[in-house]
Structure formats: structure tokens, C-alpha cells
Amino acid sequence: IKYYQLGDFELQSGEILPAAYIAYLTYGSPTNPCVLYPTWYSGTIVAGNEWLISTPEHPRRALDPERYFIVVPALFGNGESTSPSNTTGPKGGVNMPKTTFYDNVKAQHQLLTQGLGITDQIAVLGWSMGAGQAFQWASQYPDMVKLAVPFCGSARTSFHNWVFLEAVKGAILADTEGYCSGRYMEEKGKQPLVGLKTLGRVYAGWGFSQAFYREKGFEKYYGIEGIERVMVEFWEKWSTSKDANNMLHMLWTWQHGDISAQPLYAGKALKGIQGKVLIMPCDNDLYFPPEDSQIEKDYIGDNAELKVIKSIWGHWAGGPGDSKEDVEFLDDSI
Amino acid sequence: IKYYQLGDFELQSGEILPAAYIAYLTYGSPTNPCVLYPTWYSGTIVAGNEWLISTPEHPRRALDPERYFIVVPALFGNGESTSPSNTTGPKGGVNMPKTTFYDNVKAQHQLLTQGLGITDQIAVLGWSMGAGQAFQWASQYPDMVKLAVPFCGSARTSFHNWVFLEAVKGAILADTEGYCSGRYMEEKGKQPLVGLKTLGRVYAGWGFSQAFYREKGFEKYYGIEGIERVMVEFWEKWSTSKDANNMLHMLWTWQHGDISAQPLYAGKALKGIQGKVLIMPCDNDLYFPPEDSQIEKDYIGDNAELKVIKSIWGHWAGGPGDSKEDVEFLDDSI
Structure with a gap:
């Protein structure tokens, strides 16, 4: 587990997150094309995101460290990056300032460009809140994201x-x-x-x-x-x-997920996406229903593709590797 | 509001519910065919079930007191029939013995036959837990139920x-x-x-x-x-x-809803139903999905019909009268 120091990090709200940092893992060589693979609600980078990553035991997964430089950054608040649980003082614990997807992606951008020296275009993929970050990346740094693959997630958290x-x-x-x-x-x-x-x-x-x-x-x-x-x-x-x-x-980050809530856009963030977007909802997902993904696809336009995962697993279809059939479907699709 | 005294009422569990009673309302003349219309989770008989009942203001609803003798009995625990909130002593409050759909229907059967002198066949219809009671009636007193209309409910509470x-x-x-x-x-x-x-x-x-x-x-x-x-x-x-x-x-009654859990049957209660059954789930109901109703219809066989309410209201489609279009659909279907 590695840490990237952000210093006193200014949040979208204007508040300062003092001595902030992102925890992250990398797989493969930095000379390869970069794939960013952020975490989900409660997910960790240690024993967390590896279900799409090839290993000696599972050599045929979508994300192969032989071919890609895979970066797995932890969400603020997941207990590995700056979080209530690991912050003390007046802005620690329950008083830690709230962070948005915008803040997370801004911090990850800093990690990639300044910390890891990545200047090429990247792919971003993720499940659930990871999908939220994939959408956020594609609209926040549109010229840096060649491909986004959000599965079982949304660009704006729906009312339901x-x-x-x-x-x-x-x-x-x-x-x-x-x-x-x-x-x-x-x-x-x-x-x-x-x-x-x-x-x-x-x-x-x-x-x-x-x-x-x-x-x-x-x-x-x-x-x-x-x-x-x-x-x-x-x-x-x-x-x-x-x-x-x-x-x-x-949870606060998730509830406030909305890629149009950033300086660059006024309600038209999906249209601002330049890269390709492969959206994969599960037909039985109860909180990211495919109807919402369809609407988002329509807004993005021709550079978006919708591919529905047909699975009884519901939200867990994209989830942490338990549904082997669905993981294969994801692997094949990416 | 009327009360029918059940005395010391023996429950399916073997426990005695002391000085038990059912609260109920009636509409129309007892000389007309009887329609039983039990309540739902948290529903009351006062300002509760009337959305399908014709009134001078709404003369064209399915249940017309000019043509039917409508009996609306309250569930044990709803606050009107014997409930934790209205029972004191060692079996009052949180210590009130648990009651099943079997117990409720047995008590309602006593009310109808002994209390109101009803000997003809009846129709039973209800929403949600009311639907659970409609199924229960049709299997518990198969020769007494000519027609059951369970909407947005089930014969056995599913795992989900x-x-x-x-x-x-x-x-x-x-x-x-x-x-x-x-x-x-x-x-x-x-x-x-x-x-x-x-x-x-x-x-x-x-x-x-x-x-x-x-x-x-x-x-x-x-x-x-x-x-x-x-x-x-x-x-x-x-x-x-x-x-x-x-x-x-x-909630306990609901969680333990299972018409096969009675002496008369061993897992085959749906096949024991003799009357007609019109099952009406809502296509968007998140806890009584139409797939479950379809399975139940298949078990019952030819005397069952499935009619899906197409509505964005979800469970509330059959619900307490707020969705006027769905109520009309119900009215027309019954």
C-alpha cells in the first residue's frame, strides 16, 4: 500500500482537508497504458478490487498487469485514504469535512499527473461508487479519459x-x-x-x-x-x-454524486464527455436500474454504449468477484 | 366501529390470547352477498380501506354497499383489534403473543359465521397483507371462498x-x-x-x-x-x-406468512384452493414482484388468473387510494 500526500487539500466546498492523502496500489509497469480502477462503497484496496485483475492463478481477467499499469486509488473515507477513522484533531472523526466525487477525482488526477507522471490518456473503470468516479473522471478531465467503463453505477445519484x-x-x-x-x-x-x-x-x-x-x-x-x-x-x-x-x-459522497455539479458544466456534464463510455448496468440491480443507465447513455450520445449484464445477482453482479459468471461477462466486454 | 369478542382465543402456536376481539366495520345490508376486505400493514378500518368502496361522492367503485355486504376486519396488532398497544397485563404490550395469518383468518371466520350468521360463500379481497389474508382464506376455508382477489401480496412471504x-x-x-x-x-x-x-x-x-x-x-x-x-x-x-x-x-405476522403452514396442508396449500383467484401484482412492486405472483398462479392452476397492474407506483399501486388510475384499474378488474 502506497500513499500520495496531497498536503492541505482544498475541497469543492471551499473547506481545507489538512494533510490529506490518497492510499493506492499499482499493478504492472508505469511504461504501459494506465488503467485507473477506483474503489466502491466500503471497498478497500487491500483485498478489495482485484476481481478484474489478472494474477498467476487467474491469468485471463480483463485487467492484465502485463499489458496495463493499473492504479487502484482508495476513496476518501474508506479508511485507507484520509478518513474519519484515521484523522484526529478538530477535523477528524465525525468532523472530517465532507468530500465529493469531484474532490476524489481531483486528488486522483494529482496523484496520476504529479505523483506518477502520467501524461497519456487513460481508461477508468469501476463498480458502483467506482462507476460514479469513472463518470466523474470522464467529465472532469474529458481530454484525459479515452475510455470509461462504469458498471452498476450512475453519473448522478437518482432520487430513489x-x-x-x-x-x-x-x-x-x-x-x-x-x-x-x-x-x-x-x-x-x-x-x-x-x-x-x-x-x-x-x-x-x-x-x-x-x-x-x-x-x-x-x-x-x-x-x-x-x-x-x-x-x-x-x-x-x-x-x-x-x-x-x-x-x-x-454515503454522503454517494448521495451527492452528480457530475454536473462542477464549475465546468451547467447541467450538461454528460455531453461534455469526449472519450468512449461503456455503461454496464445489471438488469436486476435495485438501486442502479438499467433504465437510469439508458437515460445517461442517451444524453452522452454516440460515444456511449450500453451493455446490460443479465444476472440474478442484482447490484452484486458487478460486485466483488463473487459472481463468477458476471465477472467473465465483464472481462469479455471490456 | 364494532367489536366481536373472541373470548380466550387459542392461537396456532398453542398460546391463548386472553379476552381477544376483532374490530370491524360493515357496509350495506347483511342480506346481500358478503365481501370480506381485510386490512394491510399498519392499515386501520377507520380511514383505512375505503378506496375501493362506493360512496355518494364516488359511486362507481368496485365494492358497492348497495349490492354487497362489505365486512372490513382489522388485523391483530393494528391498534383496533387486540394489539400490543391496547392490551395490558402479562400478555400486553411487547409480551402479546404473536399471531399468524391463520389466527387472523380463524378469528374472522368466527366473526362471519357465528357473529354475523353468514353461511353463503364469500369473496375476499385485499391489498398487501390484505392479499395475504385473501390467500389464507381461500386455502383455510376453501369451500367458503368463491372468489379471492389478492393484489400486491403473496401466499407465502418470499425470502427477499x-x-x-x-x-x-x-x-x-x-x-x-x-x-x-x-x-x-x-x-x-x-x-x-x-x-x-x-x-x-x-x-x-x-x-x-x-x-x-x-x-x-x-x-x-x-x-x-x-x-x-x-x-x-x-x-x-x-x-x-x-x-x-x-x-x-x-411485521412478525407478515414475515411468517405462509398458507401451507397449517394443519390442512403439507406444502400444497395453493392446490387446495377451490374458488377463483384473481391475482393482481404491480409490475413495479419491489417486494411483491409479479414473478412471485406468476409462480403462485401456476401452482393454483386453472382457477387462477393473473392480471398485472402496470404502474410506476410500485407497491402503492394497489395502495390506499392515492393512485387514482390504479384504483380504477382495480375497480374495472374486480
């Missing part, structure tokens, strides 16, 4: 998606006793476990599709029997491994 | 639906401070408001479809502008008008 996230947020905030207005570490020395578990259960109905549960995907793919055990062994296990303020920080 | 309800339940339980293990009235003299508000926000993403939010149905139909105001003025307003233990009681 925002509403779904209210439920995720509410799960933590409802645990007033455990969350302590965000000062749980200072006051209790531990995470708000009730809230984090609830977050897992709230997410459970959204992450996988109705069809996934109907066909008992949890048994078939994870070997978990019984729906209550799926809650505990899959969803709560995931959510309780996270920091509550980090989850709320990234 | 169960998971969605975990989130609804979690909203209240996460508010450990306000909920006080269910003794909020005894210990604090007030409802767990944080939890109930969260419940409203959790429900918000499920009740209306993605398309409804995309097309700003909240502005168009309710005149509410801005998505945060929809949370407060629609969803929190609804959820904070309820009692937390009542909501959890009915």
Missing part, C-alpha cells in the same frame, strides 16, 4: 438511490446510544455495533435481487443455509467490519 | 420480502434508547420516535418504485417538492402515527 441511502444512514443514526453523535470511540471506545448490524440488514434487501433470494443464491454461491444466517454471516459480517463514521462519510 | 422486513424491524430495534426493549410507554411514556422515523425512511425506498421517484411522483400526486420533504411529510408522518410494538407485531 438517495432514498435507499437514507435507510442505510438511518440504521446507524437510529442507534443513538451506540453512535453517541459520532463520538463513539472517544466516549465508549467501540463501534456502534447495533447500528452497524442494522446497516447490514438494511443493505441485505438491496444488494442482492429478488431473483437471487428466490433462487437461493446464498446457498448456491456462499453455502449459507437459512435466510437468518445470511443476515448474520454475510451482511452483518460485512457491515460490522467497518467504521460507522467512514460509512457515513462515503 | 422477509429480508426487506428485517430492515423495517431493525429501524425500531436499533433505537435501543427509545425502544427500551419494548417497554417505552412504561418507562418513558412515549413512542420511540427516532426508531419510528427511521422506519419511515427505510420504507420509503420500498413503497414507491424507482420509476415513481424518477418521474417525481411525489410532486405530481402529493404536491411535495424536494426529496427530503417527501421523507418528512409523507414517510415519517405515516410511521410516527403508529405504535412501535404494533408495527413489530404485524
Whole structure:
């Protein structure tokens, strides 16, 4: 894991994020064409994004370090880049200034150009919030992005998606006793476990599709029997491994996702994209439905292509490598 | 509002619900054919189910009191029939024994046959948990139900639906401070408001479809502008008008909805239905998707018909009268 120091970093809001940094990983040689592959909601760069990256064990994945220089940067708030959980002082913890996709992409641009000396055009691809960053890159640095591949994500967070996230947020905030207005570490020395578990259960109905549960995907793919055990062994296990303020920080970024909310554009950001865009939603995704992707494709125009992943996995179709068929579909498409 | 006394009522679990009663309303003359029209999750019989009932102002609705004897019974736990909120003593409040659809329908059967002297066949129709009761009736008293019309509901609660309800339940339980293990009235003299508000926000993403939010149905139909105001003025307003233990009681009933879980059947309850069944799901319903209804129709066989409500309203398509076009579709179909 490497770190790029951003110094006192000015955010879109005007606030300063003091001594900010991005955590990142690279694969392959910097002499090859660069592929940027940012993280998703709660995703990490260590044991996080590798499901599309070729390895000796899985030599035929889309992103081959023999051919590309793959850079995986961590989102602000994911616990690896500057985050509530690793920042102390007056702007640490729950008081860390909010960051947008714009801020993340600006920081990543600095990492690539100033930190890694990349001057050629790049490809950006990502799942979910990673897709949000791919869209953001293509509109924020249109002449630098040759190809963007957002899968299971959007250029602007829809109302319905925002509403779904209210439920995720509410799960933590409802645990007033455990969350302590965000000062749980200072006051209790531990995470708000009730809230984090609830977050897992709230997410459970959204992450996988109705069809996934109907066909008992949890048994078939994870070997978990019984729906209550799926809650505990899959969803709560995931959510309780996270920091509550980090989850709320990234959630804020997601809720405010909107590539037109930047100086360059006034509601026409999709038209400003110059590179090619391959948009891949999953037909059963409950919070990034393919209808939204279709609308975004229509706005972008001829340089965009829509390719729907047909899968019962729902949002997890693009997800962290559990759905092997869908990963193959992605590999073949990219 | 009328009450039918059930006395000490034995539940499917073997537990006794002491001095139990059903609250109900009737419309029209008991000499006409009987239509039973049970309530939905959180629904009440006062200002609750009337959107399909003809009135002087709305004379052309499906259920005409001039032609039918309409009986609207309240679910156990809805606050009108025996409920945590209106029961004191050792089996009151959070300690009220859990009730199933089987129990509700057994009690309603007693009301109709012994209380109201109805011996002819009846029609049963209902939305959501009302649909669950319609299915339950058709299998529990197959020779008494001539026609069942379940809309936006199911005969057995699916895994995904169960998971969605975990989130609804979690909203209240996460508010450990306000909920006080269910003794909020005894210990604090007030409802767990944080939890109930969260419940409203959790429900918000499920009740209306993605398309409804995309097309700003909240502005168009309710005149509410801005998505945060929809949370407060629609969803929190609804959820904070309820009692937390009542909501959890009915939720348990819903999660355990399964018409095959009764002495009469072993996994084949749908085949035991003798009357006609008109199943009407909404194509955009996120927790009772039409695919599930199709499966149930196939099990029932020739006496079942599936008619999909095409609507952006999602679950609310069959819902409490807000979607006027969908109500007309229902009226015309019944």
C-alpha cells in the first residue's frame, strides 16, 4: 500500500482537508497504458478490487498487469485514504469535512499527473461508487479519459438511490446510544455495533435481487443455509467490519454524486464527455436500474454504449468477484 | 366501529390470547352477498380501506354497499383489534403473543359465521397483507371462498420480502434508547420516535418504485417538492402515527406468512384452493414482484388468473387510494 500526500487539500466546498492523502496500489509497469480502477462503497484496496485483475492463478481477467499499469486509488473515507477513522484533531472523526466525487477525482488526477507522471490518456473503470468516479473522471478531465467503463453505477445519484441511502444512514443514526453523535470511540471506545448490524440488514434487501433470494443464491454461491444466517454471516459480517463514521462519510459522497455539479458544466456534464463510455448496468440491480443507465447513455450520445449484464445477482453482479459468471461477462466486454 | 369478542382465543402456536376481539366495520345490508376486505400493514378500518368502496361522492367503485355486504376486519396488532398497544397485563404490550395469518383468518371466520350468521360463500379481497389474508382464506376455508382477489401480496412471504422486513424491524430495534426493549410507554411514556422515523425512511425506498421517484411522483400526486420533504411529510408522518410494538407485531405476522403452514396442508396449500383467484401484482412492486405472483398462479392452476397492474407506483399501486388510475384499474378488474 502506497500513499500520495496531497498536503492541505482544498475541497469543492471551499473547506481545507489538512494533510490529506490518497492510499493506492499499482499493478504492472508505469511504461504501459494506465488503467485507473477506483474503489466502491466500503471497498478497500487491500483485498478489495482485484476481481478484474489478472494474477498467476487467474491469468485471463480483463485487467492484465502485463499489458496495463493499473492504479487502484482508495476513496476518501474508506479508511485507507484520509478518513474519519484515521484523522484526529478538530477535523477528524465525525468532523472530517465532507468530500465529493469531484474532490476524489481531483486528488486522483494529482496523484496520476504529479505523483506518477502520467501524461497519456487513460481508461477508468469501476463498480458502483467506482462507476460514479469513472463518470466523474470522464467529465472532469474529458481530454484525459479515452475510455470509461462504469458498471452498476450512475453519473448522478437518482432520487430513489438517495432514498435507499437514507435507510442505510438511518440504521446507524437510529442507534443513538451506540453512535453517541459520532463520538463513539472517544466516549465508549467501540463501534456502534447495533447500528452497524442494522446497516447490514438494511443493505441485505438491496444488494442482492429478488431473483437471487428466490433462487437461493446464498446457498448456491456462499453455502449459507437459512435466510437468518445470511443476515448474520454475510451482511452483518460485512457491515460490522467497518467504521460507522467512514460509512457515513462515503454515503454522503454517494448521495451527492452528480457530475454536473462542477464549475465546468451547467447541467450538461454528460455531453461534455469526449472519450468512449461503456455503461454496464445489471438488469436486476435495485438501486442502479438499467433504465437510469439508458437515460445517461442517451444524453452522452454516440460515444456511449450500453451493455446490460443479465444476472440474478442484482447490484452484486458487478460486485466483488463473487459472481463468477458476471465477472467473465465483464472481462469479455471490456 | 364494532367489536366481536373472541373470548380466550387459542392461537396456532398453542398460546391463548386472553379476552381477544376483532374490530370491524360493515357496509350495506347483511342480506346481500358478503365481501370480506381485510386490512394491510399498519392499515386501520377507520380511514383505512375505503378506496375501493362506493360512496355518494364516488359511486362507481368496485365494492358497492348497495349490492354487497362489505365486512372490513382489522388485523391483530393494528391498534383496533387486540394489539400490543391496547392490551395490558402479562400478555400486553411487547409480551402479546404473536399471531399468524391463520389466527387472523380463524378469528374472522368466527366473526362471519357465528357473529354475523353468514353461511353463503364469500369473496375476499385485499391489498398487501390484505392479499395475504385473501390467500389464507381461500386455502383455510376453501369451500367458503368463491372468489379471492389478492393484489400486491403473496401466499407465502418470499425470502427477499422477509429480508426487506428485517430492515423495517431493525429501524425500531436499533433505537435501543427509545425502544427500551419494548417497554417505552412504561418507562418513558412515549413512542420511540427516532426508531419510528427511521422506519419511515427505510420504507420509503420500498413503497414507491424507482420509476415513481424518477418521474417525481411525489410532486405530481402529493404536491411535495424536494426529496427530503417527501421523507418528512409523507414517510415519517405515516410511521410516527403508529405504535412501535404494533408495527413489530404485524411485521412478525407478515414475515411468517405462509398458507401451507397449517394443519390442512403439507406444502400444497395453493392446490387446495377451490374458488377463483384473481391475482393482481404491480409490475413495479419491489417486494411483491409479479414473478412471485406468476409462480403462485401456476401452482393454483386453472382457477387462477393473473392480471398485472402496470404502474410506476410500485407497491402503492394497489395502495390506499392515492393512485387514482390504479384504483380504477382495480375497480374495472374486480
